[in-house]
Amino acid sequence: MAVLGPNRYGKAETRVVRVTRHGDAHRIKDLTVSTALSGDMTEVHLSGDNSAVLPTDTQKNTVFAFAKKHGVGAIEDFALLLARHFTDARPAIHHARVAIEEHAWERNGAFGHSFVRSGREVRTCVAHHDGTRSWVVSGLRDLVVLNTTNSEFWGFAKDEYTTLPETRDRVLATAVEAAWRHDEPPQDWDKSYENARGALLAAFADTYSLSLQQTLYAMGTRVLAECPEVCEVRLSLPNKHHFPVDLAPFGLDNDGEVFFAADRPYGLIEGTVLREDAPEPGPAWE
Numbered sequence: 241m242a243v244l245g246p247n248r249y250g251k252a253e254t255r256v257v258r259v260t261r262h263g264d265a266h267r268i269k270d271l272t273v274s275t276a277l278s279g280d281m282t283e284v285h286l287s288g289d290n291s292a293v294l295p296t297d298t299q300k301n302t303v304f305a306f307a308k309k310h311g312v313g314a315i316e317d318f319a320l321l322l323a324r325h326f327t328d329a330r331p332a333i334h335h336a337r338v339a340i341e342e343h344a345w346e347r348n349g350a351f352g353h354s355f356v357r358s359g360r361e362v363r364t365c366v367a368h369h370d371g372t373r374s375w376v377v378s379g380l381r382d383l384v385v386l387n388t389t390n391s392e393f394w395g396f397a398k399d400e401y402t403t404l405p406e407t408r409d410r411v412l413a414t415a416v417e418a419a420w421r422h423d424e425p426p427q428d429w430d431k432s433y434e435n436a437r438g439a440l441l442a443a444f445a446d447t448y449s450l451s452l453q454q455t456l457y458a459m460g461t462r463v464l465a466e467c468p469e470v471c472e473v474r475l476s477l478p479n480k481h482h483f484p485v486d487l488a489p490f491g492l493d494n495d496g497e498v499f500f501a502a503d504r505p506y507g508l509i510e511g512t513v514l515r516e517d518a519p520e521p522g523p524a525w526e
């Protein structure tokens with residue numbers, strides 16, 4: 241006999257842009273919001289009784305209505321507002337998960353109404369609420385960084401398939417995907433975000449790297465050192481290989497100046513750095 245296992249449902253990737261007008265000086269918040277609700281959903285799966293189902297269309301509408309009614313500040317605050325609304329409004333909903341990605345825009349010149357999509361990373365968050373407690377993970381993706389030196393990779397294990405030459409000087413590049421969990425919600429999510437981002441960037445730049453794994457640990461450790469409210473950092477770092485091009489056929493010395501930037505395959509280095517006494521994560525990472 242089959243039984244229904246864990247399930248959730250919601251509207252994925254609602255794209256919402258909220259404009260705030262202060263005279264001629266406008267501001268924009270550009271978000272992708274995904275909601276997922278769970279609770280007493282057995283009957284909808286087993287008998288088709290939809291009475292407990294708040295439609296995904298309604299969830300999408302709520303995102304737009306809340307953007308208008310409450311405005312959009314830090315994405316974590318907006319995610320928590322929505323998660324609490326869905327769990328508080330309907331007894332059949334026991335748990336809400338709201339994930340938000342924020343796409344950055346910059347002013348286009350001195351115009352108050354004109355914007356240019358920024359080359360900055362995407363800021364992310366996931367908020368959970370179960371009717372009583374909340375969990376928030378903040379993060380980012382596509383923070384692309386590159387060091388032209390201070391990176392070596394040698395002394396690695398070798399077998400009959402190893403062809404990689406050891407190197408004492410290489411380009412190290414990655415597109416950082418990071419997420420960090422707070423044991424205490426910060427007073428100011430935006431400030432906490434900038435601190436964590438700054439720590440990731442500083443550690444990438446000033447770590448003399450013997451491997452991307454070592455850099456990953458240094459980056460995670462730096463976030464914990466700079467952000468007391470953070471207890472766990474998860475990092476996913478694609479090794480964006482830059483291979484020196486052999487210019488000898490053209491009678492030229494490369495001298496560490498010309499690289500082939502391969503896009504795939506890429507090494508993928510992933511890891512978690514956490515405080516020894518980090519509390520249990522609950523559903524934070526789900």
Ligand SMILES: O=c1[nH]c(=O)c2[nH]c(=O)[nH]c2[nH]1
Nearest residue numbers: 393404450451452453479507
């Ligand atoms: O920093 C690195 N870590 C690895 O595990 C690895 N493997 C590889 O081929 N190049 C690298 N670089």
